[in-house]
Amino acid sequence: MNPRIGCCTTLFFDLDGTLTDPREGITRCLQYSLERLGRPAPPQAELVQYIGPPLRWTFPRLLGTDDTTLVEAAIEHYRQRYATVGLFENELYAGIPELLGALHDTGLRLFVVTSKPTVYAERIVQHFDLTEYFEAVFGPHLDGRFDDKSELIAYILHERAIAPDRSVMIGDRASDITAGQANRTRTIAVTYGFGSIEELQTVGPDRICHSPSEIRQTLDGPPLTRCPAG
Structure with a gap:
């Protein structure tokens, strides 16, 4: 293992907005769901903000209701x-296969x-031929168990x-970032996905990276220390 990475042995990668850009698929599916329920569907540009959180967080906000029956129908x-x-209305961010290959090769x-x-x-990771780089893929169950990423990370640890x-x-x-912090992991926020720089700075990640290549440089650099909020 590269000795400069030696302080870190395990990396947890988010998928949407970190490894792949799912903008087209997710926003179109949100529109489809709302239309099936007879609700007006906002334009894709307005729906981008909902990429990332679980659907059981998203639909109550889009529908303006806590009616679980309606939310489950939307899902x-x-x-x-x-x-x-x-x-499959999805694409890899440039540089991701190279990043994962290099990190995997360090052990x-x-x-x-x-x-x-x-x-x-799992289907997305397989579709993009990334399976060889990952020990496992973890996400929520369809019934909502582990929708809270903090709980999911605790389970994996x-x-x-x-x-x-x-x-x-x-x-x-x-x-x-807050899910990692809740479990005392180190954290790297990336700005090329769907969170704004203001959103990310507010929670104080250890590092902020602007590209996949910068993630590699950061992991090769000095040990991670928390960067200031604001």
């Missing part, structure tokens, strides 16, 4: 399109840790006997 419509079409343990249900996340202080959570939304 069902969403998944009808997503499972067959939306899943680091790599995991996908996403708010997307595992059944879909325990299940795989991983030391939090030798792990790094890498993601594009504040929720990725």
